[in-house]
Amino acid sequence: MKTVIKALLPAHAGRNGFYPTHYPPIDSWPRAGRSAASVPALWERASTAFRTGMYAHVPFCASRCDFCFIPVEPYRGKEHAERFLRAMRTETALLAPSFSGRRFDSLYVGGGTPTILDKRALGEFFSALRGAFSFEKGMPFSVETSPQFLDRGKLLLLARQGVSWISMGLQSLDQEVVSRAGRAQSNSRLPEVFRAARDCGIPHINIDLLIGLGGQSAEGFLEDVKRTASWRPDQVHLNVYKPVRGVKDPLRKRMRTLLQEKAMSLLLREGYTRLDGDSAVLTREGQNKCASVDFCLTHHLLGLGPVSLSHIWGAARYENFPSFDSYAAALERGRLPISRLVTLDAVSEMRHYVIANAERNARIPSAAFKERFGKPLESEFGRELSELESRGLLESTENGYSLKEAPEAVPLFYSRFCEASVLRRLAATGENRARSK
Ligand code: SF4
Known part of the structure; x- marks a missing residue:
């Protein structure tokens, strides 16, 4: 036991x-097999007493960071994007009829690195979602980004689409530390990209920092937190590094948690308010509402794209195929790309x-x-x-x-x-x- x-x-x-x-828990969900075909009907019957949010996943990254534990697909450019967009259009077309008369009240686009798509592909991705489903006006709309793959053109597109919150995964402001972690990121552009996001009218910006990366000192990390706070992002998220492989070291974990507490105190001194164990906000409005703990307790969630999870309240949970190839191949055969599904009450x-x-x-x-x-x-x-x-x-x-x-x-x-x-x-x-x- x-x-x-x-x-x-x-x-x-x-x-x-x-x-x-x-x-x-996900590890207990059985393989979906033929039961995947029941999903449109389950959505049609989904209780209208609950609101519905959407998560859409873009699986591509420029390289794999050594601390990443989700399946990502090394991005190979235009052809890759075209196959993804074709698959996404088929997935939305298969599901859209089950959502007629229902409006989504939030949209979270995550990855991977969604903004690795060029501006045209990113626009087509949003069109695929908006063309198939209805969304509430002014809903919380969040997009995960990487400063390496953001420019004014993409930022203006996000603002025009009504994005209310972007998350910039910076992890460390020390170039040596991010390079050592295998991350495709040039830190020299960070302040410029942050300012551009504000200038282009993105209402709320979150910055993610990671504690415990290889080559990172405690002083260096606290300096990163201080510099980040000086840009006044709406939310700062302080993740504690968890080794993807190898032996977990409880002492190191404890040290990292203590450092997280020190960093949190620093943020409080800079005018932030603690939201939970990991994050602090300038104002409550600046918080990412799609990611609150209550979200899945109060909503149905439709997940689109590889590895996404869906939640039909009181009826089922299911997961799309984690690998991009299996996801796209299922849709090319005209099937929903569902790998595991559990029904519940x-x-x-x-x-x-x-x-x-x-x-x-x-x-x-x-x-x-x-x-x-x-x-x-x-x-x-x-x-x-x-x-x-x-x-x-x-x-x-x-x-x-x-x-x-x-x-x-x-x-x-x-x-x-x-x-x-x-x-x-x-x-x-x-x-x-x-x-x-
Ligand atoms: S950019 Fe993010 S999603 Fe991509 S490999 Fe690095 S940590 Fe994972």
């Missing part, structure tokens, strides 16, 4: 630390709600649970709550329950709130992985 719980925990850790928790959504809140805030808000699901938390999970309380791992508070800080609290919590079938599927995935090594 311990192995299963260990396998479960990383599956919950989102990229950038602010992506929503997934329940059931309202009780699974309750479990998701409890786990997401415990993971994020170490607490379970009972009034909010009742408001969301129309029944008391205890009526669904009374046995689990009592057991954890009697073991001293959960404490009843005025507003619900809080999770105690104890090494055994988190694994036990997961094992009680995950369905047995989910734990069995996770165990099978772990065993298959071990056999294939």
